[in-house]
Amino acid sequence: MMKFFPVLLILVIACAEAPEHKVEQHAALIPSKKIVLDGLNHPWSIAFMSTAEALISEKDGNLLLVNLNSKEKTIIKGFPEDLTDSIRAIHFGDNSGIFEVLTSPNFKSDSLVYFSYAAKKKGAGTTTKVARAKLNNDSLTKHETLLIAEPYTKEYYHYGGGMTFGKDGKLYITIGERLFWERDEPPLPIAQDVADKRGKIYRINPDGSIPEDNPNFGVGSIPGIYALGIRAAQGITVQPGSGKIWFSEHGTIQGDEINILEAGANYGWPNVTSGKLRSSDYTPPQLDDVSFIPPVWFWPHTVAPTGLTFYTGNDFPHWKNNLFVPGLSRGSLWRFRIDDTTIKSAEELFIDDRVRIRKARQSPDGKLYILTDEDNGKLIQIIPQ
Numbered sequence: 001m002m003k004f005f006p007v008l009l010i011l012v013i014a015c016a017e018a019p020e021h022k023v024e025q026h027a028a029l030i031p032s033k034k035i036v037l038d039g040l041n042h043p044w045s046i047a048f049m050s051t052a053e054a055l056i057s058e059k060d061g062n063l064l065l066v067n068l069n070s071k072e073k074t075i076i077k078g079f080p081e082d083l084t085d086s087i088r089a090i091h092f093g094d095n096s097g098i099f100e101v102l103t104s105p106n107f108k109s110d111s112l113v114y115f116s117y118a119a120k121k122k123g124a125g126t127t128t129k130v131a132r133a134k135l136n137n138d139s140l141t142k143h144e145t146l147l148i149a150e151p152y153t154k155e156y157y158h159y160g161g162g163m164t165f166g167k168d169g170k171l172y173i174t175i176g177e178r179l180f181w182e183r184d185e186p187p188l189p190i191a192q193d194v195a196d197k198r199g200k201i202y203r204i205n206p207d208g209s210i211p212e213d214n215p216n217f218g219v220g221s222i223p224g225i226y227a228l229g230i231r232a233a234q235g236i237t238v239q240p241g242s243g244k245i246w247f248s249e250h251g252t253i254q255g256d257e258i259n260i261l262e263a264g265a266n267y268g269w270p271n272v273t274s275g276k277l278r279s280s281d282y283t284p285p286q287l288d289d290v291s292f293i294p295p296v297w298f299w300p301h302t303v304a305p306t307g308l309t310f311y312t313g314n315d316f317p318h319w320k321n322n323l324f325v326p327g328l329s330r331g332s333l334w335r336f337r338i339d340d341t342t343i344k345s346a347e348e349l350f351i352d353d354r355v356r357i358r359k360a361r362q363s364p365d366g367k368l369y370i371l372t373d374e375d376n377g378k379l380i381q382i383i384p385q
């Protein structure tokens with residue numbers, strides 16, 4: 001099914017196809033916020049090592065080891081020197097910095113940490129890089145580069161950088177298309193070109209090699225591509241039970257989406273969108289014999305959805321297996337009740353206390369946390385009142 005550009009038609013589609021919005025009230029379990037840690041410099045991601053210790057990546061700062069009990073923060077040494085910090089000296093919308101941080105599924109035995117960041121190359125610009133290293137006390141050692149989303153360019157937008165380990169043990173990575181204006185697209189749009197590393201979702205083995213059962217995109221395609229047609233996906237997570245992978249997608253003028261990842265799928269950018277293109281004078285080329293995967297959800301307004309997660313904890317029993325999606329634009333936190341792959345209802349939480357949220361994450365003991373995207377960024381636990 002294709003998506004269309006006109007605003008009136010978009011609203012009709014939203015009413016006809018988007019799941020109904022039901023607000024659910026549970027007076028005995030009203031969610032509240034508890035600040036666990038502050039003083040973070042625009043935190044992007046958190047990887048729990050235990051219920052008390054975690055790694056936090058700061059988009060505008062460092063990779064930190066934090067203790068949630070003592071509140072102690074330790075800067076991890078040995079981060080790659082080609083990191084481009086997001087100081088916003090060139091453009092306020094500069095998206096560069098440190099992005100995702102993950103611990104290996106076998107962290108207790110291999111001490112491996114996976115991370116993505118904006119890497120710089122003198123005279124060429126920046127791009128998204130994914131690497132892994134051993135965590136030795138407070139230092140990263142034995143670095144290995146897993147993916148460089150070349151080319152390096154002068155744009156400072158839409159790096160992607162979201163990562164998750166699938167139920168199959170493979171590493172899934174989102175890479176944005178890096179453009180701000182659609183009018184800057186080449187004749188074959190970046191996200192539609194299988195010979196261009198940008199605008200794709202990758203599936204690789206933990207050591208960076210390519211799985212033999214990856215989809216085949218033909219001669220000249222980039223190894224590791226799992227899906228294409230991606231504009232600016234940051235959040236990516238695994239659904240409990242089914243193991244399906246869900247990801248969030250930034251639109252331009254509206255067009256924010258939630259998608260389910262499928263092998264070999266094309267998510268349409270920039271040829272189709274649930275919103276509008278930023279360049280009103282741009283018309284995408286006709287692509288023959290190409291089918292596009294529609295989103296499972298899209299908003300009629302701008303949300304800028306980011307690091308989503310599924311909840312399986314016990315603090316809120318009626319939230320079991322719900323999907324939580326934070327947003328930057330309106331400072332929102334959305335809860336979606338899901339039946340298999342169908343969104344049945346949606347609730348926007350904390351509408352009287354909005355703050356830009358970059359990540360939602362569950363700790364090993366089932367606690368739900370969010371990271372706020374602020375100069376004085378905070379790690380907040382969602383607790384029952």
